[in-house]
Structure formats: structure tokens, C-alpha cells
Amino acid sequence: MGLALVLTSISPEIGGVLVRGEKGTAKSTTVRGLAEVLPWIDVHDGDRFSADPHDPAASSPDLPTSSAAVVSRPVRLVELPVGATEDRVLGSLNLEKALTAGSVEFEPGLLARAHRGVLYVDEVNLLHDHLVDLLLDAAATGQVTVERDSVSVGHSARFVLIGTMNPEEGELRPQLLDRFGLAVEVAAPRDPALRVEVVRRRLAFDRDPAAFVETYATSQTELTRRISQARHRVDEVTLGDAAMLKIAEVCAAFEVDGLRADIVTARTAVAHAAWAGRRFVTRDDIRVAALLALPHRRRRNPFDAPGLDEDLLDEILGDDDLPEPPEPEGPTPTDDPSDDPGDDARDSDYTDPGTPDPSTHEADRPDPLSDEMPDSVQDSAPDSTPDSPQVPPQPGAGGASSTVKAGEAYRPRLFTVDGLGQGTPGRRSRALGSTGRRVGAASGRGNGALHLVETLRAAAERHVSQEPGAHDGRLTLHASDLRTAVREGREANLLLFCVDASGSMAARRRMTQVKAAILSLLTDAYRRRDKVAMIAFRGTEADLTLPPTGSVEVAVSLLDDLPAGGRTPLAEGLLTAADVVRRERLRDARLRPLLVVVTDGRATAGADAVERSRLAAAHVAGMGVPSVVVDCEDGPLRLGLALTLSAHLQAEHVPMARVSATGLVDVVNGRVA
Missing domain, CATH: 3.40.50.300 (P-loop containing nucleotide triphosphate hydrolases)
Structure with missing residues (x-):
């Protein structure tokens, strides 16, 4: 992270840095x-x-x-x-x-x-x-x-x-990821000694901030001097034809889209050469630049983990260094920070090659922003993120269970909730908020920006209505004249899937298609700032397997591990959905949900399962939750139980002999709230 920040400071044309990491x-x-x-x-x-x-x-x-x-x-x-x-x-x-x-x-x-x-x-x-x-x-x-x-x-x-x-709070769209020049992943150190040193320095700063800053004044001044020298030197760095060809080979091999990756990698390599005190770009410069500029550009969809195959990168770069271009005439830099500082001596009670020692001069100690990339920056594999929650074994499931992976995600059509909401800004349903096109004005000090024209109009109308002599002819503004802009934009919604994962739904093809549809909607939802949640009910209970979230990394692991089999606790699934909606409304009363129940309508968990399911459906309907029942009943003999369930839910009933991913998305897209 430190190296990326310094390089983009040396050459702002790189395009900035995106830092992803846990809290x-x-x-x-x-x-x-x-x-x-x-x-x-x-x-x-x-x-x-x-x-x-x-x-x-x-x-x-x-x-x-x-x-x-x-x-x-x-x-x-x-x-x-x-x-x-x-x-x-x-x-x-x-x-x-x-x-x-x-x-x-x-x-x-x-x-x-x-x-x-x-x-x-x-x-x-x-x-x-x-x-x-x-x-x-x-x-x-x-x-x-x-x-x-x-x-x-x-x-x-x-x-x-x-x-x-923080990736746990939602991702950035791939189009926006590509616009950041560099991207790095950061994680807290796992070494207890490093963690102790971090705490020690923080406590020292809290005790006496001035003394702590003075301790590192020399090192900070030296770092400032080195950045200034690199800025003046960057225009003198030569990017040879061999180096440019190697950059193109690397970008083509990793199949990045467009040519922005080539340009950013070239600029980063030049900046790194200037930072290292060299006058031409070398193989090491290209390697460092590729590790910073390419990982986030290889993500084709939100489910792809950022990262770069370093073995493939080294294979493309080869073992031999690039041929040196002719040296330009003029003096060579007097200081070369690229020399290996590994053998330099340090006088410190605590040895940490990645942190500065205030008792040692910058030139005589290992460089904290050296050419060697730390492992946490080189690789952004899932190991650098918090462990994803796992689905625990479900007690009392009854019968055999199986787990199937989701099918390939695809791009669904846009669907919206009817009406005009006031929810969190997003990119889906129509809503009144602080962003969007201006459609009117409201009196008083609202949340919107001041509507100057309507404010002056209100003041003028009040001015004209006053009796002659009540004013001196000048237009004055009162608090009652203030008008704020009313804007119509887009809001985010909550898509809540309640999925029957019992034995009657355990067909591998059926569950694969259901999961693929949910993942497809999740991919589109995170781009539009929506929340998506999923409840699975089987055996004797219902589990919130996917809490309301926009983090696709967690969603993928949870959905893939969803088992199927056992009896059908339909009432528990509906009551859990009602509880999720209630909690989300407490967090944000403006967030509008859409409940999609995927089931064949059977309720087989308990002697009074049918009656409890009817009461649970009536409870959800009484909460005013717009719902859709996707009827997954199949076979020559059909009981029509899902149709009865939709009547109790006051929901739209959609017969579907086979739960296809495309069919499920079409149902949600066509929903009229």
C-alpha cells in the first residue's frame, strides 16, 4: 500500500489507488x-x-x-x-x-x-x-x-x-474498478510481534504526540526528499521498446480488457524506476507495476477473487533482464535506493524489516517501500479476507441431504418496484431523494439543496401581497420563503428469497437453477446498491443462510454450501422472512422489500403444518410485504398447494413446472408491487 501511494504521488497520471481491506x-x-x-x-x-x-x-x-x-x-x-x-x-x-x-x-x-x-x-x-x-x-x-x-x-x-x-460492506462496479490506476489488498499482520509493535507505537503517540512525531522527523524528511527527487527524475526515465513489448505481452497474457492496463502499467513501471534511482525501466519495475495495476482488472464478475498468478507472471517476464537502452548523456544519480539493503546493519531492540527505525538513517536501513512486494500486497487471495461464515449442520433435518453448486451467473433484465419510494440512493426503483433530476420544490428546510428560483419566487409573491408602505421597495428573504429542491432518482431495494430446500425440491438440476438465478440477481443487485437475502427451510427449521448484504464474496460461499433434503417447514420459512423484513424496517424504514417464495406449497413438518403455514402466510400479508409465489410443483399429479399459499399471502402466483434460472428472473422482473 505504501509503495502504491508513493508511486501515484510521483506520477499522478497513473490514476490513483484503490485500497481494499478488512476493518x-x-x-x-x-x-x-x-x-x-x-x-x-x-x-x-x-x-x-x-x-x-x-x-x-x-x-x-x-x-x-x-x-x-x-x-x-x-x-x-x-x-x-x-x-x-x-x-x-x-x-x-x-x-x-x-x-x-x-x-x-x-x-x-x-x-x-x-x-x-x-x-x-x-x-x-x-x-x-x-x-x-x-x-x-x-x-x-x-x-x-x-x-x-x-x-x-x-x-x-x-x-x-x-x-x-471494506469489501464486507459491498463491492465497487467493475467499470469503476478499472478506472483506478492501482489497487492493493491490505490485511492486519498475523505475527504477534508485529501486532505488539503496532500497539506500542500507538500508545507512545497517545502519551506524547509531539515527541513521537519528532522521533520520526528525520526519517520523514528523508522520505520527502526522495519523493521530490523521483518526481524530477521521472521525465528522464527511458521506457525502451523491449520494455513496452514485455508490458503488452503481460497484459495480453492475463486477458485484461482494453488498453488502459497497458498504459497504467507503463506509467507505474516508469515511476518505480524513478523511485529506485534508475534511468531505464527493468524487468523488476514491470513486475512490481503488474502486481499493482493488473489484479483488479482481471475480475470479470463480482465472484472473481482479485489476484494475479505470480508464477505465470514470472514465466512471461522470463529470467533474463531487458536489454538496456542507450544511456542519455548527463550525470548519473548520486543515490541509488535500488541497491539491496538486506545486509545493512540496524541498531534496534525490535527487528522488523517492514517498519522504519527512527535511530537509523534512511540510507542505512531497509526501505519500508522497497522493490520487494510484501505477500499481503502481492496476492489478494481470499486468505487475506475474514473467514466467510459457514453453514452449520442443520439438526433434525431428517432424510438424506445433498449440496449442489450454483449454475453460471448471467445478466438479468432490470426490474423495479412500482411506486415512488424514498429509500437509500441506488440504481433500481424510482424514488424521491437528494440525487437525480429536479422535479419540484418543497417549502421549509428539507434535506435537499436550496432551490434558488423557487425561493426568490416565494419571496416575490410575499412581497407583492404586502400592503403598500409595508416595505421600502427592496426584496427581502424570510425563513418562510426557503424552498428546497425535490429530486427524482433511484433507490435500492431488498430482494428476499425464501427457498424450499426440502426433499421434494432436492433435484440437483432444480436447485442448481434456483441458485444460479439468485446469484444472477445478486450480481445485478450489487451494481445497483441493492440488498439481497435468502432463507432456506428444510427439516424442522428455517435458516437465514444469506443475511441482507451486498458482499458477493460471502454470498457465493453461502449459496454453494446450501444443502437440500428432509421435510418441509413452510411456516418456519415464512415467519423467518417476516422477522427479516421487520428487522430491516427497523434499520431503515424506507427500504422496500420484495419477497420471492420458491416452493411447491407442501408443508410436511409437524402434524399441524398446513394450519401453521396458513397463519404464517396471513401474518406476512398483514405486514404489507409484496410477494411472489413461484410454484415448483412438477409431475403428472398436482395438488395446487402453491396456489392456495399465494392466496393466503395475497401474492402473485406463477406456475412453473421446472424452476429454470431464466424463468425465475422473468418472474421477478415482471412483478407488479
């Missing part, structure tokens, strides 16, 4: 510490857009001429909150001056403030998609153009984009 692994701490070690920058005094005074092509809307004094300041670390609005990110009209002086003036947003600095998005996977697209487009082009509210402004926005996320 409590110091992702945010490391990113915030990056700004402290970056070299200071020169700016014009009073320039809100931080234009480079030494770049003849740079311009600022604040300073049409470069007559202002030049000052130096630290690099800014601008944090983008998850709940930020588009106006705050891009900038908008200065309302104070518009209302008081009647002038049109642009108020810069977060992207202008982050120019030539670091833009940090914590929990980027929870950020609304249209904001993520906006950020990544700005990071790729380096420009922001604002055309809104009588304002037309364009300014530079070149920054180091860094996003952190």
Missing part, C-alpha cells in the same frame, strides 16, 4: 499520513484554484494575470464525505453574493481545492455512482468544467485520487 488495518491512517511526506508546492497568494506559477500554460479563474506573489504551502489532503452533493464536489454559485449584491460568482468545490493535492474518499464503495464517475473522469482528464446556475467555469483538477473500502 482496522490503518487504511485511513496511512492515507492521511501521505500528505505529511509530500513536498510543498508553490502557489499564487490568494489563488483558490492552486494554479502552478511555474507552468506557463496554467491558468486560474481567480487570477487572469500572474501578478500575485508566489508562496509555498503544504499539500492539501481533501476528504470527500460519502454524503457530499454534486454542488459541493464541482462548485456552484456563491449564494451570498448572488442574494446580497446580485453578482454571479463561482464558489469552488472540493475538486478545485484538491488540485495538486490528494483527494481522499473513505468508503468509496458507499459513494453514489454518479459522484464516483465524476471523480474518476476528473482524475483521468485533469479538468473540470462547470455549466450551471448562470456560471461557466473551467479549471484544472489534477490530484492523487485515493479510495479505501
